[in-house]
Amino acid sequence: MLVIGAAAAVGSVAGAAAGAAFASTQYEKVISKLEEQNKNMSENCDKQVEATKKENKKLTEKLADLTTEVSQAKEEAKKKHQELISKMEQERKEMQAKMDRDAKATQAKIDMLLSFLNIHPALQPASPSHSGAQTVTEGLSGATGTQSLHGANDHMSTSQFSIVADFSDDDIEVMPDQQAPSSYVDQLKEQKKGDLTVIDSMTLENTLKLLELKSLLSDLDDNLRDVKKGKKSIEDHRKYFKTEVDNKLKNLSLIYHPDSVQRAAFDR
Structure with missing residues (x-):
């Protein structure tokens, strides 16, 4: 019995030892597997970290490039804006200068016209030193019927005619007297005191104006x-003065020119 008991005990010890060895082997396998997994995970993490670092670097570089582009775009936009402002300011100055020139030209033409009316011999008052006395009746503005001009020489000077109105036949006549126009007018006035109303040169000037x-x-x-x-541009404004105003001034010049006075005076 003792022998059997001892054998059983030995068997139990051997079994326990075998079990312990198996458990140890399994444990080592598990540890090795875990270590391998941990190593793989660590390597994967390192790779991911490295990839993340590279991606972050790329994004940082891209952000820097975008920042540079934005800065350049801002500078370019600012430059173009400044150029546009400068161009608009230059155009405004040019337009203002052109308007000023047009205004000066207009004023100059008006001044020239007024000066022409003021200094023309036909508008000067009769006096001993001015041999061309001009008399104009109220028929200038009030007479009706046919108006005619007679007897004036195309080559006579403006100072050698007189304009009179005879209410008996509603005619306006140019009556030259190359030798003594003033005395002729005085004589005519004496003959027709009842029918003739004399307007001085200032009234004539204002009427013509x-x-x-x-x-x-x-x-x-x-x-x-x-x-x-x-409705009209500055260019249209300029063309207007170049055509319409110039033509009207030419018409005025024709009306008051000494050689044309008998043909065109009071034509309108």
């Missing part, structure tokens, strides 16, 4: 009003 400048100034006002409303 009203007749000739009224239309011109009205057109100027309309044209400038259209420019202010944007």
Whole structure:
């Protein structure tokens, strides 16, 4: 019995030892497997970290490039904006200068016209030193019927005619007297005191200004009003003065030219 018991005990010890050895082997396998997994995970993590670092570096570089591009775009936009402002300012100055030139040209033409009316011999008052006395009746503005001009020589000077109105036949006549025009007018006035009303040269000047400048100034006002409303451009404004105003001034020059006075005076 003792022998059997001892054998059983030995068997139990051997079994326990074998079990312990197996457990140890399994444990080592598990540890090795875990270590391998841990190593792999660590390597994977390192790779991911490295990839993340590279991606972060790329993103950082891209951000830097974008920042540079944005900065350059801002500078370019600022430059273009400044250029546009400068260009607009230059155009504004040029337009203002052109408008000033047009205004000066207009004023110069008006001044020239007024000066022409003021200094023309036909508008000067009769005096001993001025041999061309001119008399104009109220028939200038009030007479009706056919108006005719007779007897004037195309080559006579403006100072050698007189304009009279005879209410008996509603004619306006140019009666030259190359030798003594003043005495001729005095004689005519003496003969027709009851029918002749004399208007001095200042009244004649004002009448001519009203007749000739009224239309011109009205057109100027309309044209400038259209420019202010944007209906006409500055270029149209300039063309207007180059054509319409010049033509009207030429017409005025024709009307008051000494060689043309008998043909065109009071034609309108």
